[in-house]
Amino acid sequence: MFKYIKSDLPASIVVFFVALPLCLGIALASGAPLFSGLIAGIIGGIVVGALSGSKIGVSGPAAGLAAIVLTAIGALGGYQNFLVAVVIAGVIQILFGVLKAGVIGYYFPSSVIKGMLTGIGIIIILKQIPNFFGYDEESAWDLEFFEIDGGNTFSEIFQVINNIHPGAALIGVISLLILLFWDKVLSKKGKIFQLIQGPFVAVVLGIIFFTVTKGNELLNITSNHLVSVPIPESASDFLNQFSFPNFSVITNVDIWVTAFTIALVASLETLLCVEATDKIDPDKNVTPTNRELLAQGTGNVISGLIGGLPITQVIVRSSANIQSGGKSKMSTIIHGFLLLISVILIPTLLNMIPLSVLAAILLIVGYKLAKPQLFKQMYKLGWKQFVPFIVTVVGIVFTDLLFGIGLGLLVGIVVILLKSYQNSHFLHIEDKSNGKHKIKMTLAEEVTFFNKGAILKELDSLPRDTYLELDLIKTRYLDNDIIEILDDFSHKAKERNIDIKLVSKRGVEENPESFAEFFRTRPKSDISLS
Structure with missing residues (x-):
């Protein structure tokens, strides 16, 4: 487990800094206690990370479930009632794993998966631009296009022009320059620069900048532009932050409906993320999907029992792990322990980290997911790959993750049907013979x-x-609908003086009276009929 610790430790620190604000932001967007997001992040790192077969996937609270959670908390009569649905959802996911439902993820085309990664990358960039300049810190963690306040992703960006915070913007720019310089230059200069990662240096400088400029009227960074971790006054205060499910409502039908919804959406998001992370993994590891569902289900049961949000494998944290050099599941597990230790021992220090520094880290992550070269590469592969890809990207950016993936999949199916329509036969016309x-x-x-x-x-x-010579020598499967068409055509052929020669693997027949009878008398090894 410690074979790649030199790579996993720095990667876990980067994932920790990416996961911390995401856990808090998703809890905020879900209308849940802030501490519930941290619980989900800790369980996703330690428990799911240990049980999962994925070497580079990172789990935690998912933005894609925020809208479901927000609605369910109100509809079910409170957060403790909602936690019952989370526990049941985990049990359902375990059942999915036992029934080997993990194979579903393999039926999504590569173009749609690449579109999903690119769309997420673009959303990360667009959402973090306001945060980078010290404006609208709340919407940065909500990956939906339309905002709760009635605006949208682009309107928030336009608002930045008149709402730039000098201090937050300055340390954001400095952090971005450090990250780029560290990645492009210093990381190649020596092992010390590979062990100590740029994001860690940027965060330390961010804390120093906040401390130094605290009394400066122009550059002072206010609390709403900083990380906000709950600070307990005592051990009992810390324990009071945990919530527990109210199992007295388990017979409520709405609880079960919510549980099935969470289980289905969380499982689908996880399987798609598994497929995506395996594609961008430089070591090309293959994640056992059924084991992943078992791990996710176990994580959700435990998270629900102690007051955490629902968990999925998350592409933002997983891609940050891969791009930071994570090699094994130890990076995921360590990031979970870092979350746990930090909220217990150093919440005050964490609350000194400017959000613009974390935005700079996420801008780099987003760019690596949505590189312009990928658009060019997909375009060169032809329209059959490019159209589903671009539809998925646009759908995710302007709607949400699952709807965008659904659009891309639908277009991919249409492309398959169209090519199937075109490639059903080959027609070769020869010169006139005997008139x-x-x-x-x-x-x-x-x-x-x-x-x-x-x-x-x-x-x-x-x-x-x-x-007409009808060649079926290479045909292995023939639908009954096609046989009916051929039967109907054989009757019309006589009226139009068309002679038919039917050639199959086992013989030749001139002007067959009944195609259906001809095919049914063929051995099964010849042609399989529907």
């Missing part, structure tokens, strides 16, 4: 009802006095 056109139609290996339109169009367009 008849000789035309050879070769059917594809698999011909389904999706291909009906294309084949019907070709058959109807055949001219009179044609000699």
Whole structure:
């Protein structure tokens, strides 16, 4: 477990600094206690990190569930009632893992997964621009396009022009320059610069900057532009921050509906994140998806029992882990312990970190996810890859994560159907022979009802006095819908003086009376019928 500690320790520090404000921000957006987000982050790091088969995936509270949580807390009559739904959702996820439902994630096209990563990267950049300049710190952690206050992502950016905070903007720019210089220059100069990561240096400088400028009227960074971790006065105050589920409402139907909703959405987000992180993992590790569902379910049961938000594997933290050099699950586990230790021992110090410094770290993460070269690369792959990719990106940026992925998947399915329609057969026209056109139609290996339109169009367009050779030698599956079309065509062919020669693996038949009968008498090893 400690084989890659030189890489995992620095990566865990970066993930910690990325996860801390996200845990708090998602709790805020969910209408839940701030401490509930930290609980979910700690459980996601330590418990899910230990049980998961993923070497680089990081779990915690997910922005994609914020709207569901916000609505459910009010509808179910309070946070403690909601926690019952979280516990049940975890049990359902464990059941999904036992039933081996993790295979679902593999049915999403690569173009959609890449679009998801790029869309998330663009959202991170757009959402952090206001925070970077010291404005609108709350909306930075809500990944929805439309804001709670009635604005949207772009309107918040436009508001920045008249609301720049000099101190926050200055330390944000300094942090961004440090991160770029550390990544491009210093990291190549020596091992010390690889062990001590740029984000850690930026955070330390941010704390120093806040301390030094505290009395400065122009540069002083106010509390609403700083990290805000709850500070307990005593051990009992710390323990009082935990909430516990009210199991007396377990018979409420709404509790179960909410639990199934959380389980389904959380499982889907996790599986998509697993697929995405495996793609950008330089070591190309393959995560066992069923084990991941078991780990996520266990994490949600424990999180719900002690007052935490629902947990999923999260692409923002996972990509930050990968880009910071994380090699094994130790980076995830250590980040969880860092969260735990920090909220117990140094909450006051954490509350001195400017949010603009954390925004600078996330801007780098967002850029690495949404590099311009990727758009060029996807465009060169052709429209079948580019269209689902760009639709997913636009859908995620302007709506939300799951809706954007759904749009991309829908477009991907349409592309498949279109290509299936086009590729059902090959038509070869030869010169006239004995006064008849000789035309050879070769059917594809698999011909389904999706291909009906294309084949019907070709058959109807055949001219009179044609000699048609229908080649099914390579065909292994033939849908009954196609057989019916061929049967109908055989009757029309006589009226149009069209002769048909049917060629299959086991024989030749001239002008068959019934295509259905011909195919049904073929051995199963020849053609499989629906």
